[in-house]
Amino acid sequence: MGSTIEPNRLNRRDLIKRATAIGIAAVPASGLLSACAASGGGSKQETGKKTATNPFGVADSAGLEVIIFKGGFGDDYAKRFEQLYSKQYPSAKVTHTPTQNITGLLQPRLNGGNPPDVVDDSGNAQIKLDVLQKAGQLTDLTPLLDAPSIDDPGKKVRDTLQPGTVELGTIGGTFCTLQYVYTVFGLWYSGKLFRQHGWSAPRTWADFMSLSAEIKKAGIAPFAHQGKYPYYINVAIMDLAIKNGGPDFMNRVDKLDDTVWDEAPAKNAIEAVYQIVSNNYLLPGTNGMTHIESQTAWNQYRAAFVPCGAWLENEQLKSTPSDFEMTFMPMPSLPGDKLPFEAIRGGANEPYIVPAKAKNAAGGMEFMRIMLSKAGAVAFAQTANSLTVVKDAIGPEVQLRPGTKSTVTALKAAGGNVFNPTYLYTASQLDVDMGNASSELMANRIQPAEWLKRVKTATQKAKKNGS
Amino acid sequence: MRHRKYPFIVGFLIVPVALYALLVIWPYLQTFGYSLTDWSGESTVMHFVGLRNYTALFSDAVFRQALLHNVLLLVFLPVITILLALFFAFMLNVGGRAGTGGVQGVRGAAVYKVVFFFPQVLSIAILAVLFEAVYRSDGGGLLNGVLLKLGLEDPQHPIEWLNDPGLVLWSILAILVWSGVGFYLVLFSAAMQSIPREIYEAALLDGAGRVQTFFRVTLPLLWDSVQTAWVYLAIAAMDAFALVSTLTPGVAYGGGPDYHGEVMATYLMRNFLYFGKSGYACAMGVVILFLTLILSAIALRVTRRERIEF
Numbered sequence: 001m002g003s004t005i006e007p008n009r010l011n012r013r014d015l016i017k018r019a020t021a022i023g024i025a026a027v028p029a030s031g032l033l034s035a036c037a038a039s040g041g042g043s044k045q046e047t048g049k050k051t052a053t054n055p056f057g058v059a060d061s062a063g064l065e066v067i068i069f070k071g072g073f074g075d076d077y078a079k080r081f082e083q084l085y086s087k088q089y090p091s092a093k094v095t096h097t098p099t100q101n102i103t104g105l106l107q108p109r110l111n112g113g114n115p116p117d118v119v120d121d122s123g124n125a126q127i128k129l130d131v132l133q134k135a136g137q138l139t140d141l142t143p144l145l146d147a148p149s150i151d152d153p154g155k156k157v158r159d160t161l162q163p164g165t166v167e168l169g170t171i172g173g174t175f176c177t178l179q180y181v182y183t184v185f186g187l188w189y190s191g192k193l194f195r196q197h198g199w200s201a202p203r204t205w206a207d208f209m210s211l212s213a214e215i216k217k218a219g220i221a222p223f224a225h226q227g228k229y230p231y232y233i234n235v236a237i238m239d240l241a242i243k244n245g246g247p248d249f250m251n252r253v254d255k256l257d258d259t260v261w262d263e264a265p266a267k268n269a270i271e272a273v274y275q276i277v278s279n280n281y282l283l284p285g286t287n288g289m290t291h292i293e294s295q296t297a298w299n300q301y302r303a304a305f306v307p308c309g310a311w312l313e314n315e316q317l318k319s320t321p322s323d324f325e326m327t328f329m330p331m332p333s334l335p336g337d338k339l340p341f342e343a344i345r346g347g348a349n350e351p352y353i354v355p356a357k358a359k360n361a362a363g364g365m366e367f368m369r370i371m372l373s374k375a376g377a378v379a380f381a382q383t384a385n386s387l388t389v390v391k392d393a394i395g396p397e398v399q400l401r402p403g404t405k406s407t408v409t410a411l412k413a414a415g416g417n418v419f420n421p422t423y424l425y426t427a428s429q430l431d432v433d434m435g436n437a438s439s440e441l442m443a444n445r446i447q448p449a450e451w452l453k454r455v456k457t458a459t460q461k462a463k464k465n466g467s
Numbered sequence: 468m469r470h471r472k473y474p475f476i477v478g479f480l481i482v483p484v485a486l487y488a489l490l491v492i493w494p495y496l497q498t499f500g501y502s503l504t505d506w507s508g509e510s511t512v513m514h515f516v517g518l519r520n521y522t523a524l525f526s527d528a529v530f531r532q533a534l535l536h537n538v539l540l541l542v543f544l545p546v547i548t549i550l551l552a553l554f555f556a557f558m559l560n561v562g563g564r565a566g567t568g569g570v571q572g573v574r575g576a577a578v579y580k581v582v583f584f585f586p587q588v589l590s591i592a593i594l595a596v597l598f599e600a601v602y603r604s605d606g607g608g609l610l611n612g613v614l615l616k617l618g619l620e621d622p623q624h625p626i627e628w629l630n631d632p633g634l635v636l637w638s639i640l641a642i643l644v645w646s647g648v649g650f651y652l653v654l655f656s657a658a659m660q661s662i663p664r665e666i667y668e669a670a671l672l673d674g675a676g677r678v679q680t681f682f683r684v685t686l687p688l689l690w691d692s693v694q695t696a697w698v699y700l701a702i703a704a705m706d707a708f709a710l711v712s713t714l715t716p717g718v719a720y721g722g723g724p725d726y727h728g729e730v731m732a733t734y735l736m737r738n739f740l741y742f743g744k745s746g747y748a749c750a751m752g753v754v755i756l757f758l759t760l761i762l763s764a765i766a767l768r769v770t771r772r773e774r775i776e777f
Contacts, residue, residue: 229718284624285603285605287604287630293607431718435717
């Protein structure tokens with residue numbers, strides 16, 4: 001399934017670790033689950049009366065069991081959701097189980113027909129969602145989409161979500177996963193450092209280059225990247241290209257149309273990034289650094305910019321000086337861009353599910369409705385330092401960390417100009433080949449022309465293997 | 468009671484053999500079965516494709532490059548590790564010449580033995596973290612820090628040990644040697660201690676120097692241990708998965724830069740779990756299995772010598 005945006009979350013390394021575990025877990029799981037789905041558990045579901053404020057008919061006294069993957073976001077945010085739930089149903093007993101081993105906890109419960117009511121199916125030991133869906137283990141969450149929003153009963157929940165949420169959560173034709181966390185991608189800098197030197201964030205690539213010259217003069221490296229994991233620089237290159245070529249360019253990349261690599265947007269983007277290399281604007285050693293090493297060097301003011309997704313603030317929480325003023329900005333504009341400067345890459349991830357045989361499935365959906373309220377989104381942004389798929393949930397009065405706050409501003413400014421290429425999830429070999437080419441380019445072992453040639457060949461290969 | 472002997476033996480063997488068959492032999496056979504299909508790894512649907520995976524494998528440039536790297540490791544890892552371990556073991560046990568007439572190791576041999584064995588105690592995960600710090604690509608790394616202090620490299624262009632096509636494999640080899648020498652040192656030490664002292668004393672009386680003692684006495688009497696070490700190290704050289712996948716750059720399971728650090732095992736894993744080409748990966752697994760088997764057989768046969776009883 002190509003719809004989980006795994007790489008967005010935390011970092012590339014987690015993804016890889018997770019992919020390993022998924023593969024190991026999913027192989028036996030697929031057999032077991034499908035075998036069990038047919039037998040059908042005999043547990044009775046508890047329901048109450050459906051009303052306007054209780055659209056799913058939650059029984060007042062029915063307990064709610066929540067299993068949360070305790071990873072990069074912690075599990076404090078879930079406790080806040082649970083408090084909100086308890087306020088609504090004071091007589092319901094809410095059980096909170098944080099874990100890093102979802103499969104170990106969930107698989108026997110699913111097979112035994114007595115699963116919990118809400119699961120954050122994420123992390124190293126995630127059970128693959130398409131496997132669960134095929135085995136008939138997931139509740140269809142369409143009623144959630146059509147239920148009234150908690151904040152405005154006149155609105156359906158569906159209309160309060162960021163675009164793409166429903167599509168991403170739909171597997172095999174049914175909306176059965178709620179991808180809750182919303183991540184944006186771009187460049188990051190320290191507001192304090194920039195103020196100290198009187199620099200301002202560049203809007204065009206030309207400004208970016210002249211500012212870089214100035215930064216270098218000040219004895220700071222203009223640009224760091226997570227060289228050991230070329231995923232990050234790939235995102236930067238592709239975002240430049242997509243902003244230059246527009247949505248049409250992105251769709252052609254996703255469809256593995258190899259002619260895009262002969263055209264101006266691809267060429268402009270890779271030549272722009274190569275200017276960082278040829279002008280010696282890279283932090284020394286950054287090409288060999290892990291994400292933590294390079295991001296920490298950036299936190300120590302040894303580099304001015306670093307490309308990353310919005311998980312950066314939470315990931316660097318411990319190494320960020322308190323007056324750092326972490327600030328997000330979109331990728332700078334190239335001449336002739338089809339998308340405005342404000343356009344950014346953004347997408348949802350972190351899947352929540354309600355198991356089909358949950359005793360209190362109605363309560364599970366109500367829990368999700370609370371997650372999708374403004375109070376839920378604010379709780380998440382404050383405790384997990386990340387945005388959610390709830391549109392415009394965070395008002396200016398809400399206290400947030402500076403980095404998260406700057407992503408709220410950027411997302412609002414982007415409006416409808418948010419894009420999210422899918423080739424990453426459907427053509428993983430192209431991603432790997434492009435990563436190798438990008439690493440070579442950043443290390444100045446190949447030039448832009450060679451990069452384009454390699455990526456074109458990789459696209460042809462991916463297309464051939466895909467069909 | 469002779470007829471009771473076999474049921475007795477079978478009774479003891481049946482459980483371990485059944486477990487071995489179920490947990491080792493059967494997966495091998497399954498892997499072979501999967502290698503003839505286009506299995507994606509995440510579904511129960513697969514199609515029989517005959518030997519197509521194997522033919523594809525031989526024209527796969529990345530796999531050939533990975534194989535070459537394994538062969539390089541195979542040549543250098545056993546030779547360097549065994550030579551170093553033999554040298555140290557010899558020095559620790561019979562290399563010293565202090566005192567009169569006695570055959571003993573250099574001063575402080577007991578301490579060295581423990582110190583040399585330390586790396587063996589570290590788990591591979593700790594090794595990876597440790598060497599991430601040693602090979603770090605800026606001045607914060609141990610190697611680069613020293614080189615910078617000595618003024619041997621340009622601070623603007625530090626050596627990116629694991630991101631340099633010409634250095635990455637040798638950097639990995641150095642870790643394998645560093646972590647392996649201690650174990651073989653102890654293995655050889657134990658074997659050396661079982662060599663009767665009289666033989667050394669006789670050699671000494673005949674005026675043999677350290678070098679002669681080593682080649683004429685120690686090495687021939689240690690041959691069995693060396694042979695064992697050779698097979699183990701060859702198998703380790705065919706693997707190297709853990710270090711390559713954690714330390715080298717690349718999208719999934721390292722192998723970079725640009726396949727210059729790739730070994731067969733990392734390429735296998737990337738195909739198996741990341742590209743969803745599990746059938747193809749199984750074919751690689753089968754090839755690696757046979758290569759390892761053949762190598763072990765060759766190593767044992769070529770190094771076979773007449774056993775010296777003492």
